[in-house]
Amino acid sequence: IHTQTKACKSMYGTCQPPGPGRFWGSDSPPLCPAAHTWLSYRELETSRCDPHLGGWRDHQLISSAAGNGQLLMARAGLPDWAPGERAALAEELSDVLLYLVSLAQQCRVDLPRAALRKLDQNRARYPADRAHGSARKYPHYQAGPTDAQRRDGPTDPCCPQD
Numbered sequence: 192i193h194t195q196t197k198a199c200k201s202m203y204g205t206c207q208p209p210g211p212g213r214f215w216g217s218d219s220p221p222l223c224p225a226a227h228t229w230l231s232y233r234e235l236e237t238s239r240c241d242p243h244l245g246g247w248r249d250h251q252l253i254s255s256a257a258g259n260g261q262l263l264m265a266r267a268g269l270p271d272w273a274p275g276e277r278a279a280l281a282e283e284l285s286d287v288l289l290y291l292v293s294l295a296q297q298c299r300v301d302l303p304r305a306a307l308r309k310l311d312q313n314r315a316r317y318p319a320d321r322a323h324g325s326a327r328k329y330p331h332y333q334a335g336p337t338d339a340q341r342r343d344g345p346t347d348p349c350c351p352q353d
């Protein structure tokens with residue numbers, strides 16, 4: 192939270208609000224990202240391309256993504272969502288997509304290509320047979336199990352490999 196508060200301060204310090212209705216049809220500042228504890232400082236930093244306009248647009252993206260993420264985490268049972276809730280979710284997820292496409296365009300990122308490249312990277316970093324369903328970061332998988340360990344399974348039942 193401390194680093195996120197710092198990030199929030201630095202962003203609010205360097206970015207000017209766009210002004211009432213100028214870009215987003217609202218004169219209220221976006222949510223402070225420090226409130227979204229699951230966002231890392233680095234994610235905030237790397238998502239910021241333009242210190243003025245971009246900073247505020249990124250706030251919108253991050254706030255939408257964070258809001259949606261919290262919503263999804265709070266409602267993990269997706270299949271039982273009511274039709275109205277699903278429609279609201281579709282609208283919010285669309286916001287995230289549109290902000291993201293806009294941000295990529297502004298930063299001159301070829302998003303489809305970048306996403307395909309990232310999938311390749313994920314494939315290398317997160318071996319599907321071990322990483323599927325796990326939230327562990329990729330260093331955990333770098334020192335993979337030996338062939339013998341793979342064959343025999345975990346040596347210590349208290350410490351499964353994953």
Ligand SMILES: Nc1ccn([C@H]2C[C@H](O)[C@@H](COP(=O)(O)OP(=O)(O)OP(=O)(O)O)O2)c(=O)n1
Nearest residue numbers: 309313314316317322323324325326327328329
């Ligand atoms: N078991 C897992 C865990 C993650 N991923 C994918 C989904 C995301 O596209 C990416 C996770 O991105 P992160 O930003 O969490 O981590 P990175 O692996 O990109 O590392 P870094 O944070 O250093 O960028 O990896 C995956 O395919 N399987």
